[in-house]
Amino acid sequence: MSNFLELIKKEAINKNPVFESYKTVCEKIGEDIDFLEFEYFHMAYYNNPEFKGTNYDGSAKPKFSQLPPEILTEILGKLDPVYRLILRKVSKRLRSIIDNEVPRISSIVFDESDNYIQIDLDSSRVTFLPHSEGCTVEYGIGKTKFIPECAHHEMALVFLRPILLNPKLRLRNLSMLSSNDFNYAIEYFSNITAITSEFHVENFIFRMWKPLKVAPAIALVKPGSLESIEIESKMRFRSGIMQFLETSHFKQAKEVKTWHCEPLNPVVIDRFVHLTSFEIRMHYVSFVDVRRLRKMILQSPTFEQCKIYLFWYLRREEVEKAFGPLVKEDSNFYHRYPIPNSSYFIQFKFYDHLIEAEKFLRE
Amino acid sequence: MSVENAPVVDVDEAAIPVEKKMYYRFESNDKKEFRVSELAIQQSETLNRLVEAMGYTSEDVENKPAIAIENIDGKTLKLVFQWCEHHKGEAIPVDDGSVPKIVEIPEFDAKLMDIDNGLLFKLIWAADYLNIVQLLNVSCKKVANMAQGKTPAQLRRVYLLPSDEEDEAAKRAAQEAQDPRAREVEEEFEERKRQGGNSFF
Numbered sequence: 001m002s003n004f005l006e007l008i009k010k011e012a013i014n015k016n017p018v019f020e021s022y023k024t025v026c027e028k029i030g031e032d033i034d035f036l037e038f039e040y041f042h043m044a045y046y047n048n049p050e051f052k053g054t055n056y057d058g059s060a061k062p063k064f065s066q067l068p069p070e071i072l073t074e075i076l077g078k079l080d081p082v083y084r085l086i087l088r089k090v091s092k093r094l095r096s097i098i099d100n101e102v103p104r105i106s107s108i109v110f111d112e113s114d115n116y117i118q119i120d121l122d123s124s125r126v127t128f129l130p131h132s133e134g135c136t137v138e139y140g141i142g143k144t145k146f147i148p149e150c151a152h153h154e155m156a157l158v159f160l161r162p163i164l165l166n167p168k169l170r171l172r173n174l175s176m177l178s179s180n181d182f183n184y185a186i187e188y189f190s191n192i193t194a195i196t197s198e199f200h201v202e203n204f205i206f207r208m209w210k211p212l213k214v215a216p217a218i219a220l221v222k223p224g225s226l227e228s229i230e231i232e233s234k235m236r237f238r239s240g241i242m243q244f245l246e247t248s249h250f251k252q253a254k255e256v257k258t259w260h261c262e263p264l265n266p267v268v269i270d271r272f273v274h275l276t277s278f279e280i281r282m283h284y285v286s287f288v289d290v291r292r293l294r295k296m297i298l299q300s301p302t303f304e305q306c307k308i309y310l311f312w313y314l315r316r317e318e319v320e321k322a323f324g325p326l327v328k329e330d331s332n333f334y335h336r337y338p339i340p341n342s343s344y345f346i347q348f349k350f351y352d353h354l355i356e357a358e359k360f361l362r363e
Numbered sequence: 364m365s366v367e368n369a370p371v372v373d374v375d376e377a378a379i380p381v382e383k384k385m386y387y388r389f390e391s392n393d394k395k396e397f398r399v400s401e402l403a404i405q406q407s408e409t410l411n412r413l414v415e416a417m418g419y420t421s422e423d424v425e426n427k428p429a430i431a432i433e434n435i436d437g438k439t440l441k442l443v444f445q446w447c448e449h450h451k452g453e454a455i456p457v458d459d460g461s462v463p464k465i466v467e468i469p470e471f472d473a474k475l476m477d478i479d480n481g482l483l484f485k486l487i488w489a490a491d492y493l494n495i496v497q498l499l500n501v502s503c504k505k506v507a508n509m510a511q512g513k514t515p516a517q518l519r520r521v522y523l524l525p526s527d528e529e530d531e532a533a534k535r536a537a538q539e540a541q542d543p544r545a546r547e548v549e550e551e552f553e554e555r556k557r558q559g560g561n562s563f564f
Contacts (some may be wrong), residue, residue, distance in 0.1 A: 019513070019521065035520050036480060043479040062484040064506070064522035071491055074499060078466055078507035089515040091524040140512060 004029060005041060012045035036063070065093070072097050081105050081121040081163075082139050088162055103166050107173040110160070112180055117156040126159065128152040157188050164192045164199065174221070175205040182212055189220050198222040205230045211237040214244045223248040228255035235262050235281075245271050254302075256280070263311040269293050276304040284312035285355065287322040290348075297346055297357055298339055305358040319350050326350065338362070385421055387414055388429035389444075395437030396429050403447035406455065408494035434492065439485040446475060446498050455496050466504040476505050480521075 007028055011021035022038050044051045067075075076084055076098055088095045109120040117128040127138040135152035137145045137159075147155055163169060176182070193199065201221045206214065206229075214231055226249050233239040241261050244250055245268060256272070257279040264282050266289040272278045273296045285293075285308065297303050316333060320326055326333035334349045339359070349356040386398040389410075404410045413430065417423075432440060449471050468476075476483060483502065490498040510518055519526055525533065 019509075019517070032520070036523065039479050040481070043477075046477075062481060062488065064480070064484065065524055067484060067487065068491075071487055071499075071503070074491075075487075075503040075506045078500075078504045079510060083507075083510055086513075086515060087510055087518065090518045090522070090526075092527055092530050094524070143512060145514075 004033070008038065008041045009045045009049070009051075012042045013049050015046070018042050065091075069097060073101055076101070077104060080124050080140070082124045082126055085159065085162065099162060099166060102168040102170070103163055105163060105169070106171060107175075108160070108163070108171060109173075109175040109177065110156075110185065111175070112153070112178040112182060112185070114180065117153055119156060119160060121163070126156075128156040128159075153184065157185065161192065164189065165196060167196050169200065171199060171201045173203045173205070174199065174201040175207075176217060177205070177207040178212075179209040181210050182208060183216075186212075186216050186220070190216065193220055200225045202226065203228045203230075205232075207232040208237070208239070209234065211239075213240040215240055215247065218244060218247055218249050221249065223252050226253050228257075229253050230257045230259070231261060232259035233261045235260060238262050242268070269308075270296055272306070273297060273300045273303060275306075276302050277306065279307040279309070281309040281311065283310075285310055285314070287318070290322075290355070293357075294337060294346070294348065298337060303346075303357075303359060306356070308355045308357075310353045310355065313352055314350060314355070316350060385419075385424060387419070387424055389440070390429040390431045391435055391437040391440040392431075392433050393437045395440065397440060397444050399444050400448060400451060403444065403451040406447040406450055406453070406495050406497070407443075408455075408496075410493055432493075435489045436485070438482065439489050442475060442478070442482075442486050443489050443493065443495065443498065446472065447495065449475075450497065453497070456500065466500045468501050468504055468508075472498075472501045473505075476502060 004025070007025045008021070011024060016024070018039055021042055022033070022035060025038065026032055072094070076087065076094070079087065081104070084098055088098050105121050107120070107122050109118070111118040111120070115129070119126045119128075125139070129136045129138065130152045131146065134146060134148040134150050135155050137147060137155065139145075176185070178185075189199075198219070199221050202225060204218070204221050204226055206217050212233075214233075218229070229249065231239065231241070231244070239261055241258055241264060250256065250271075251274070254275060255277040256275055257277075258281065259279075261281060264280060266282050266285050269282070269289060269292065272280065273293075293308075297306075316326065319333075323335055326335060332349055334347050336345050336347050338345045343362050344359050345362055347358050347360055349358075385401045387401065387404060389397050389399060391397075401414075404414055417430075419427070435443070476486070478486070483505065487499065487502045487506065489495075490502055509521065513521065518524070
């Protein structure tokens with residue numbers, strides 16, 4: 001028996017996994033062996049340590065590349081999204097299959113900080129870390145790959161590119177979270193949407209901790225597909241919420257939340273009542289504004305709930321003076337107004353820095 | 364003709380309901396014969412429709428020739444029927460294609476599929492041809508699992524796939540064999556691409 005078969009036998013009898021055994025034997029004999037031939041002998045010894053060896057005829061055995069496209073699609077569909085992207089690199093045929101199928105990804109989170117970029121594709125995570133001579137990519141369970149002469153943020157974008165380029169991509173959630181200057185990524189995504197079209201996203205979260213504008217990020221997404229938009233920034237950054245109110249994305253959305261963004265002037269309050277739900281921050285709201293809001297909400301066929309955070313303090317005594325005594329329940333104070341010709345009412349709760357309105361079914 | 368022991372999986376007679384069971388006879392393309400229970404056949408949409416259309420009685424099953432499955436060999440068919448017998452009576456999963464399903468490989472299936480790649484690919488082919496949804500699911504999952512944790516270069520070796528460069532070289536060689544000027548045109552095209560192309564993206 002040749003040295004080659006002895007080595008395989010030893011590996012198989014020790015029940016070492018086939019690919020690990022393959023790497024060990026290739027290393028020992030100093031050359032690459034045909035994997036299928038190796039696997040044939042490994043399995044033979046694995047199942048029968050007394051196997052005496054036969055001639056190997058690989059020609060009769062079907063190969064992965066001979067499987068029909070529908071089976072390859074089935075196999076690729078069972079792979080973790082990260083490995084599916086790695087498999088894209090293997091051959092043109094696999095790349096063409098992967099790029100032509102509907103991506104089975106419903107959520108992308110692009111999270112950027114000083115020390116890393118983290119991309120979550122559904123529940124799979126890939127992390128790109130800067131390195132003095134390139135970048136390190138972490139994926140799967142404890143898998144790490146060093147890529148020389150490549151910035152980590154460039155690598156992260158290259159990694160996402162094939163997914164974003166797929167015109168069949170339909171995302172339930174897209175989150176772009178950044179504590180850095182994020183314009184390069186927005187610009188990169190814009191170049192992709194110029195090739196395909198805006199991304200189909202239902203829920204869009206945009207969190208930024210640098211003075212960035214909302215509009216270019218929102219423009220990445222198809223207006224009609226967008227149901228909910230969540231924007232988090234810092235008040236002093238002036239992220240352009242007023243310009244955002246002019247977009248068709250805002251006008252066609254169902255839910256909008258803005259966190260810590262610049263406060264809005266109460267005159268724009270009527271722009272929000274087409275939404276089922278909204279959370280915004282406003283400057284001082286006068287009782288005239290509250291009356292106007294109440295009137296519009298009572299007439300709105302879509303409204304469900306809202307939270308209006310106030311920049312200036314709201315005194316309960318003044319609310320009671322304007323609208324009559326509030327009902328106290330636990331630590332909450334509220335007014336209830338029936339919606340005409342319906343079995344619903346709107347409940348207004350008043351806090352120091354918050355007005356909360358919610359639609360309820362009458363008991 | 365060699366006849367495989369029937370049924371494919373040992374049957375615990377005591378555990379079987381009193382009603383009379385029917386075993387169909389199938390023959391592989393290398394003339395191996397198998398007896399498979401009616402309930403096990405239901406796992407295969409193709410075979411189930413076939414036997415329904417044939418409408419065999421118990422006598423027909425014994426007297427008529429075994430049903431030939433032309434494009435599957437005996438070794439593969441044995442695995443297929445072992446799987447069907449083990450999973451007989453189980454619900455057949457329905458895939459609406461919308462959400463990726465999580466596929467777990469049960470212990471029995473893992474042991475059954477402890478085979479070389481060549482035979483595994485034949486098993487996948489057979490599961491697809493016979494439309495055995497869950498066998499196709501687990502066998503494809505097994506191949507998918509083989510890819511986990513490997514680099515593109517390792518995957519090329521395992522799956523015997525050409526790299527882009529090898530693919531291009533093969534394409535060029537084929538073109539050259541047909542038209543000697545093809546290489547010149549190809550090189551000119553590549554040069555233009557290099558001049559006008561983006562270096563990173």
